[in-house]
Every structure is written in structure tokens, then in C-alpha cells.
Amino acid sequence: MNSGRKNNAEQYLRMYRQMVRIRVFEDQANQLYLSAKMPGLTHMYSGQEAVAVGICEALTNEDRITSTHRGHGHCVAKGAEFKAMFCELLGKEEGYCRGKGGSMHIADQNHGNLGANAIVGGSTGIATGAALTSKLLGKGNVTVCFFGDGATAQGLWYEVMNMAALWKLPIIYACENNGYSEYTATAEIAAGAITARAEAFGIEAHRIDGQDVLKVNELAENLVSRARKGEGPFFVELETYRFSGHHVGDINREYYRSKDEEANWRLNRDPIKNFGDWLESQSIADADELVAIGNEVKASAEAAVAYALDAKFPDSSEVDMHVYVGVDHALPYIDGSSK
Amino acid sequence: MTREITHSQAVNEAIAEEMRRDERVILIGEDVAEAGTPFKVLSGLVEEFGTDRVIDTPIAEPGFMGMAIGAAMTGMRPIVDLMFGDFLFLVMDQLCNQAAKTHYMSGGKLKVPLVLRTNLGATRRSGAQHSQSLQALVAHIPGLKVALPSSAHDAKGLLKSAIRDDNPVVIFEDKLSYQDKAPVPEGEYIVPFGEANVVREGNDVTLVATSSMVQVCCEAASLLEANDISAEVIDPRTLVPLDERTIIESLKKTSRAVVVDEGHRNFGVTAEIASRISEKAFYHLDAPVVRMGAMDVPVPFSPALEDLTVPTPQAIAANAGRIFRGDLLHAI
């Protein structure tokens, strides 16, 4: 792997920590679901941490991302904090979106996260538009569009990829191929190679192991810096795996995915465990230090959950706020009585 | 013989019976085969009919919608499964510019016998993109028929009518009622389009309710009954065609109406029905027609907010009580 690794120790430990934060966040979210404290359902990112962290570590606060229904990982990796995230999952006023969005719509404006999305493939246009802004304003920032293998079936992506290529937009399309869309294997829904789809537009395409955070990060650093110079767009397919069901309620899933397959990924291709082993083998951290990171993150997540459980719901008067910019309350505005 | 089955089983039976009856009927959509959809409504169909007729697609709604139209124009009778009503926005061009207009534009030479099955309904804590009730959008487009079953019985009967219809039909199921049971005959039956159901008879006020709101209005009627107000509940069952006559006849008796539908109130289904009542029963009315629907905001995630956006039995009863007493007419 990388030379100069001692110099990078701080960065490596931060990446490790960020991956642990995602895993711990999801474990807590799952507990909230199982104990019936969370409204609705949520899609866990566990298993895919190296993708979000490896890529987001190559970005600055001014760079943008768009995210998906499986979006907690992207959100954490881009700099979000636990309290406001858990508050959002529980529909509380202090959530990132004041409880109005929920798990599938978390957005974190301060860190350039333009939002998760509950329409599969729905963010490809938004991401490409953000890249157009970057180009027009000439600020040199980059947008990363995260989406799943399932989203590659949506036509919108091909329309915007064509324009991104024509206009050399600073965007990286990051396809997290976790082998499934809902209850269907990728092989059954994707004809040909996914990289070839981007190549058809003359876009430089890569396919890499999405479980190796250093490899992901190295590629991301390279593509981001080139995109800043106007050499984009780029496409990356990251081979990864979701350790849990499609959502927290998807418990009996052997009809579409075998227990052996799941066990094998968990045992041999856990991005956090493998990176931890590497950190130890390189004497960057010892086992105790890694355990300490885990414990500390867990304690902070538990504190955030406790905080969020106690936090206030939004006041009922908020229900018709934020429908229109510049309008305090939509209902009297719509019927004209607020004039 | 009648037994009780769930709304979900009723849909499943309707499709299975029609697929046995007519080989041209096929099912197409995301995770419709082995998974039987996320709602498990279609479980077992692929085992009986095979993957040629129960077709799993990639996540490409405009694509498979368009293909269903082409297949329908050339001899098949597709049932398209659109996992959430909110995804209508993805297929609107194919549905409204193509399917709805083909028969007309071809001077009656081509036809598009397909069914688009989808759903509606909030309060499932699913957020703004998985909770909408968009029936008004498609009811606005000439060429599309629109059905809104409110019970297992009607879900089966209306779906069978839809499958046998030679036109594109959009049928909305209430996703919160898939597990609700109702008496359903063992034998073959259909529910024809354009025939409203008088769910409950009454004399003082008419509650016109669709889909998810029928049950809510029945509860409102019980609340009103406790106050000696007799409410009639009418479920139109199809928006296009609309059984205006049954509604108007009821109004002639009660002279007051509250119209309730889970779509947004603004420019919605209730606006259309209320204005038909005003046009056709004006001289019988003792009070303005009241409309109730989903609040005109995107559906919020937070339970504390989401519950405020959907009409409740209490709110409906309160409005019905007001027009019955002649109170506060200007404030409604």
C-alpha cells in the first residue's frame, strides 16, 4: 500500500474512525427500529463504509455530494454529526431537516451534502447540475454523485452523463455495486458491463474493490484533483456489499441471498476489520487503540441517541412552513388570505 | 359463499383469476416475481404463471411503462406494477402522452388495454416521496380511467373490471389497508366502473369519500350518530367515470355534503366533486359543500407533523356538524 504511511497516520486513523462512526450509527439506528422507537424504516449502509469514507476524505467542505435512500454513510463521511442525524431519524426539531425529511432525505447544507433521495436515480440530475454551477462559477469544486447498481437502470443518468461529458463537468459518478437492488441480484438487472455505459460517452471509467478504503481514497484523490482542473467527468464502479437486509425490516432474505454469501463477506471482506488489521500490521495503531476508538464512538452515539429520544418534536405550526421560500405559512398564502 | 380475506389477497386473487382466464394478461414491474413486491401482494403468482408472464424489471419505470403500452397495442394485456404512487411522476409522459391518447389519435384504430396498479396514502412515516395520493393528476387526463377501491371486495372486483377493460386504467390501492379484511364472495364477480357504493345510509349530511377516506368517513358517521346527526357515506369507487347521479340523489335527500379524498385539497378530486354537486344540485343545497383532503404541503416525515396532514374522523365530523347546524359557514 501507500509509502509515507507514518506521515499519513493521522489521516488513516481519521478514516478508520469515520468508518467506525458509520457502523456504530447504523447499529444504533437498527436498535431504534427493533425497539420500535424509530418511525418508519431505514436502509443501513453497514458493509459499504470504505466507499463513502474513501471518497469523502478526498473532498473539501465546498465539494458537493448527492446521496441515496441508503444515505447515512455518505452523510457521516461528509462531516455530519450524530445528534442532528439521530434527531432527523426520529422526526425531531433539531434534526438536520427539522424532522421533515427523515432518514431518506437527510441533507447537510454546511458540509455540501445536497441530500439523500428516495427516488432511485433521482439525484443524478441534481448532482450534474451542481457540477454545472461549479463550472460556471469557476470555483474548482467537485460533485460526487453516489448511487447504487440498481440506479444504473434509470434513463435520467444517461441523459445527464451525456451532457456532463459534452461540457466537461467536474463530477464523479460513484456507483456502489453491492450486488443487489432490493431483492434482485445485479446480474438480473444489468446487461453488459456497467463501466461500459460511462465509456460509451467517452468518460474515463474505473472498477475497483470498494472494501479497501486506501484504494478507494487513492483513486478518489486522483480523480478529484483532475476534475478540479476540468478533466472530468469520471465514473467509478465500487464493488461492495450491504451486510444487512435491503432495509431494517428485511430479515428473512434467504430466498434471494444465501447466508453463506453474507457470512463470507462479513468474515473476509469487512472494510473496517481489514483496515484495522492493516493499521496494526503497519504499527500505526495497536489493537487497544482501535478498541478505544470503537468505544469512544459508541459512547458518543449512545449519548446522541439519548439526546434525540428526549428532544422535542417540531411544533405543529411548522407543518405548513418551508413549502415556499419567503412565505412563512403556505396555507394562508395558497388561498390568498395572507395578503 | 363469502369469506373474509385481506385487501392484499383480494388483489392477488383478481390477478390470478384473470391470468388463468386470459393468457394475454401479463404482470410487469420491480420485484413482482420471487419477492412478490415489497408489500407481498403478488406472492405466489410467479410460481403459477412463470417468469414469462410475471416479469421482474430493472428500476426503469418510464421504460417498462412504455413497453407495457407497446405490448398492449400489439395484443397483450399488461398489468404494470408501480411500487409507489409517487413514482407516477416518472411515468407520466408514457402514461399521459402515449397511453391516454393513442386510441383517440389513431381515430379509434389502436387501443391500449393496460392496467397501472399503484397505491396512495400517508401516515406510514415514509417521507415526502413515498406518501402521496396522486389520483387527481391522472383523473385530469382524458383517455385514462381511474379506480380507487376502498375494501377487499372492491379491490378484487374493480381490478377484474380494469383488466378486462380495453382502455388504460390506473388503479390506486390504499397501501395502509393491505392487511385489512373484508367479506369477499368465493365465486366470480366484478365491480363495474361508474357505480358508486352507498356504504352507509343517512339523511342529514352526505360524506362523499374515496379510498382510504371511506373508513375514516364511516368513523366520522358514527361520531355524528352519537350527536343525532345521520350521515350517508358514498364511495364513488371510480373517479373516471364518476357516478354523479348517486351523489346528486343523495344530496337531494341530505342537502349538505362533505367531500373527502386523501389527495391534496388544492385543485384536487374534492374540488371536482364539490363543483359537480354545486352545478347539479344547487337548489337542493342548504350549505356550501366542504372539501377535505391532505393538507397542501409535501408530506412531512415527523409523526408529529404527518398526522396533522390527513383528515381525521373528528375533523370530518366537526365540519359535518357545522354545516348541519349552519354555523361558521364563512370559516370553512
Ligand SMILES: Cc1ncc(C[n+]2csc(CCOP(=O)(O)OP(=O)(O)O)c2C)c(N)n1
Ligand atoms: C424510482 C424508484 N423506483 C423504485 C424504488 C424502490 N426502491 C427503493 S431502493 C430500491 C433498490 C435500489 O437499489 P440500488 O440502487 O442498487 O441501491 P441499494 O439499495 O442497493 O443501495 C428500490 C427498487 C424507488 N425508491 N424509487
Ligand SMILES: [Mg+2]
Ligand atoms: Mg444495490
